[in-house]
Amino acid sequence: MANSKFLCLIFLLVNVCFAAVKMVLSGVATPPGPAMFVLGDSSVDCGDNNPFNGLFHRNLSRFPCNGSDTTLLPQLLAKKMRLPYTTPFYSQNGSINRILDGLNFGSAEASILSSSSRNYQSLNQQLRQAVETIQLLQLQLGESTADTFINSSIFYLSFGKDDFIDFFHGNSLGNNGFDFAHILVEQMTNAVKTLYASNVRKIVCAGVVPLGCAPHALLLESGGGGGDGDGTRRACLDEVNEVVSYYNRRLEGNIAAMDRHMGDARVIFCDVYQAVMEFINHPHKYGIEDVRNACCGVVRGGEMSGCVSTEMACREASSHLWWDLYNPTPAVNTLLAHSAWSSPSLCRPFSLKHML
Numbered sequence: 001m002a003n004s005k006f007l008c009l010i011f012l013l014v015n016v017c018f019a020a021v022k023m024v025l026s027g028v029a030t031p032p033g034p035a036m037f038v039l040g041d042s043s044v045d046c047g048d049n050n051p052f053n054g055l056f057h058r059n060l061s062r063f064p065c066n067g068s069d070t071t072l073l074p075q076l077l078a079k080k081m082r083l084p085y086t087t088p089f090y091s092q093n094g095s096i097n098r099i100l101d102g103l104n105f106g107s108a109e110a111s112i113l114s115s116s117s118r119n120y121q122s123l124n125q126q127l128r129q130a131v132e133t134i135q136l137l138q139l140q141l142g143e144s145t146a147d148t149f150i151n152s153s154i155f156y157l158s159f160g161k162d163d164f165i166d167f168f169h170g171n172s173l174g175n176n177g178f179d180f181a182h183i184l185v186e187q188m189t190n191a192v193k194t195l196y197a198s199n200v201r202k203i204v205c206a207g208v209v210p211l212g213c214a215p216h217a218l219l220l221e222s223g224g225g226g227g228d229g230d231g232t233r234r235a236c237l238d239e240v241n242e243v244v245s246y247y248n249r250r251l252e253g254n255i256a257a258m259d260r261h262m263g264d265a266r267v268i269f270c271d272v273y274q275a276v277m278e279f280i281n282h283p284h285k286y287g288i289e290d291v292r293n294a295c296c297g298v299v300r301g302g303e304m305s306g307c308v309s310t311e312m313a314c315r316e317a318s319s320h321l322w323w324d325l326y327n328p329t330p331a332v333n334t335l336l337a338h339s340a341w342s343s344p345s346l347c348r349p350f351s352l353k354h355m356l
């Protein structure tokens with residue numbers, strides 16, 4: 001009797017020991033706190049996270065930010081939520097501690113639809129990397145620790161811009177735009193479901209900004225040109241904005257339905273379109289002087305040159321709404337982050353503050 005008790009004790013100790021060794025080997029002593037994982041396009045990555053060279057958008061937006069993605073919305077939000085800075089996926093080395101600080105799978109130029117002619121991280125590629133990362137965590141930390149970490153972490157998705165830019169360049173305006181937007185919404189909805197199936201429980205989906213008002217849209221105007229000095233003159237291409245709005249509305253509808261049906265999950269939609277339109281309509285209220293021209297890049301007479309060097313940038317980026325031909329300036333991202341954090345109207349059905 002005593003003997004079997006003794007054996008039992010030994011067995012227990014060995015097991016505890018194994019668990020401890022596993023923790024030490026993986027470099028984790030305490031259960032990890034929540035982190036942020038990011039998937040998306042140039043709204044989440046400055047161009048650092050791409051093992052290949054992009055083709056098409058390089059001349060539109062070589063520098064979607066001024067050197068660092070710390071001025072982009074998800075990083076600004078991570079800071080507000082006191083979550084660690086998320087490392088670009090391709091710059092990490094597989095160390096578990098890096099993964100536990102969150103990863104940015106996003107890549108400038110990434111689109112929702114995969115296309116064989118484009119060499120970068122589409123939604124599905126990023127999703128695969130995210131799911132594989134979750135599986136790696138389960139192997140290394142054990143399922144229950146990994147699941148608690150994953151279900152308390154935020155997954156931030158921001159796609160669509162590059163799909164629409166390609167679409168409007170390749171098609172006559174408005175042609176089947178709504179069907180196209182519908183396909184994109186379905187893909188995004190499936191992505192949210194895939195993450196949910198991997199135990200992700202806190203998902204933030206960002207909409208697409210009003211691309212019809214971005215400097216690059218001026219190129220699509222018949223006759224080109226347009227950028228003639230008066231930076232506050234309002235001029236947006238309604239055909240483009242209607243399609244982008246349709247995408248945003250449909251996506252928000254699906255997200256609201258998922259938030260209701262996935263009882264233990266929180267899924268929110270952040271309406272950056274509405275917020276940016278508000279800045280465009282009332283720029284002075286927000287300290288913005290130019291809502292038409294890019295700080296870095298020009299469109300003139302049907303020709304364009306994106307932000308191919310940060311030396312081209314204007315002196316006061318904060319007086320501009322657009323940094324390059326279709327990405328907002330850090331000042332605008334800061335305004336967006338502020339509302340996303342605390343205002344009940346930008347992110348719905350609740351703000352980021354209520355997400356943690």
Ligand SMILES: *[C@@H]1O[C@H](CO)[C@@H](O)[C@H](O)[C@H]1NC(C)=O
Pocket residue numbers: 056059
């Ligand atoms: C980008 O640059 C390449 C080569 O300089 C050019 O062939 C292509 O038309 C440009 N793309 C756009 C969208 O301007």
Ligand SMILES: *[C@@H]1O[C@H](CO)[C@@H](O)[C@H](O)[C@H]1NC(C)=O
Pocket residue numbers: 093094095098
């Ligand atoms: C990976 O990066 C971390 C943090 O930068 C570093 O501490 C670690 O030694 C690296 N591991 C390998 C295997 O290079």
Ligand SMILES: *[C@@H]1O[C@H](CO)[C@@H](O)[C@H](O)[C@H]1NC(C)=O
Pocket residue numbers: 143144145147148151152201264
């Ligand atoms: C998170 O995962 C842990 C471990 O599986 C579980 O106990 C907990 O209920 C989960 N929480 C949510 C919100 O799903």
Ligand SMILES: *[C@@H]1O[C@H](CO)[C@@H](O)[C@H](O)[C@H]1NC(C)=O
Pocket residue numbers: 066067310313314315316317
């Ligand atoms: C871009 O970043 C560099 C280096 O941090 C800085 O010197 C420069 O003023 C920035 N340019 C703009 C337009 O913000």
